[in-house]
Amino acid sequence: MRLQQLEYFVEVVRCKSMSQAAKNLFITQPALSVAIKDFEKTIGVQLIKRSNKGVVPTTLGKQIFNDSQEIINIYKGWPNASGSGDICGDVYIFAIPSICNSILFNESFFNLKKMYPKLNIFLDQVRPHELLSHIIKNYPSIGIGYYLPSERESLFSQAKMYGLKTELLFKDEFNILISNKNPLAQKDKLSLSDLKKLPLSYYSDTNDNISLPYQMYFDDSFRFRLNSKENIMELIVHNKAVALYPEKASRYEYCIRSNLVRPMSVENFRFPQVEFFILYPAKKTSSIGLMKVVDNIKENLSDF
Amino acid sequence: MRLQQLEYFVEVVRCKSMSQAAKNLFITQPALSVAIKDFEKTIGVQLIKRSNKGVVPTTLGKQIFNDSQEIINIYKGWPNASGSGDICGDVYIFAIPSICNSILFNESFFNLKKMYPKLNIFLDQVRPHELLSHIIKNYPSIGIGYYLPSERESLFSQAKMYGLKTELLFKDEFNILISNKNPLAQKDKLSLSDLKKLPLSYYSDTNDNISLPYQMYFDDSFRFRLNSKENIMELIVHNKAVALYPEKASRYEYCIRSNLVRPMSVENFRFPQVEFFILYPAKKTSSIGLMKVVDNIKENLSDF
DNA sequence: CGCCCTTACGTCCAGCGTAAATATA
């Protein structure tokens, strides 16, 4: 017998309806029907009477309804029990640079910390090619990154091998970040020939597989290989270079919000489309704290 | 989270030892170790400190130990909860004639009824070839019968198809039941030629695949095909015929206990060896009452 | 080395979703 079944039963009695309770519990109605039936089977007696109008508890059903509420009240007080109890523990998040601001800019992310003061949340910025290894080394932890559509299958299967679940958050498109000081920033769109006047900055790791292939389109008389987003942004703001960044994910960058730089696309030309994903332990035994953070991020970044 | 995990945790704290608790809980020590670890993971905090001397609860562990006991006390009062609460419901047992007395003769079988007065137990005597169909028609129910070793695989796989679990109870050997009035009963063993003087009685169903093949060894000038054990026993007691019966399973027959008839073997000759089995629903959601009866029978009839 | 607990891995069952069936007004 699972504690969850008690919660299911309580919700069914409260709603006087299987279908309504199923909605509230975020499971399908047949699944709930079976769960309640199994619950009755282990208890050994009928707990609710079914009809096409809904359900009503039997005499004993009411008794067990009360007991169940009492039990739920006890364990909801436990740390990390699915109530809002005393959720605690350490949660590690590894995210690629472009998405970090989007996470941090979101007020509800900080509400997590207010809601669960004992929950320690650590956000580490890592380069895309390091993401998976960080997640695995620091299991259990959460990862946020992107993949090119062609990398999708290999990422999903690799993650699965390590007991990780991968979920798509949103699709994004790379664009050029350019300083508003640059006269070209006045245009609606850049042309391919404009690019030749612009030096491209990119990450110093040799696996920057987004920017590297496009180097040839830019002014290749300069070479800026830097190892932090801050360095790169600094360069862009001072109009010494441009960079390729995912558009949606970067929308909360300070330089963009304050109009120091702007994202621009190129006429008749598309930079890579990518899909942002979240990676987290597939096991249901993951700490509730971790799952709260996962749910929060998914809520904030889905359909971004 | 399962209610069982609370019981596991409570037992571990009580024993101050994983291995001892595992013994009391009838699971292996590694299984318990994992269960407790999962419990801690969902709660989010360490509940016990491990050492090579055993385990001790942490501060929070003690708190949750108390809460768990409280929760267990609540649901142990429910009908069929694994406490000795108010176990109720109907339990149907189908057993072949030869084993019925062994079940009924056992005092502990009747203690079941004393312990759980609301549990209705129905015992039906059925012929071996009808056993499976009765079990299926009356699902969930319990069956007790025997098979020839050659029938073993087919029975097990067929039962599995119907969601039934089959367990060996004990091995038995068929022997001749003969009236003590008969002078041959004075001998130590019968000879094959003695059999020719003895008419064989057997069940009137055409599927009596134990007795039928041996008909030729007996006095075949008589043919007694009867449809109840009482009729057959009556015949044997009055020395009008003999019959083939499994020896161990029949030991509680009144006629045998009171020395009216005795089982005899034949020199240099063996009647079929059979294996008695119990059949019951494989699902863990079976009513606790049914499982109590299954456990009782297994306890009484294993290594008979 | 022995005791106690953990990790690894394979097997089997339970939980849930999808789709289809059933019941009642």
Place this chain on the structure above:
DNA sequence: TATATTTACGCTGGACGTAAGGGCG
């Protein structure tokens, strides 16, 4: 037919057993 519940079935994950691994006296 419309609404509510049940049944059927496939997939995935969890529970437990067996066997092997590690820490501490």
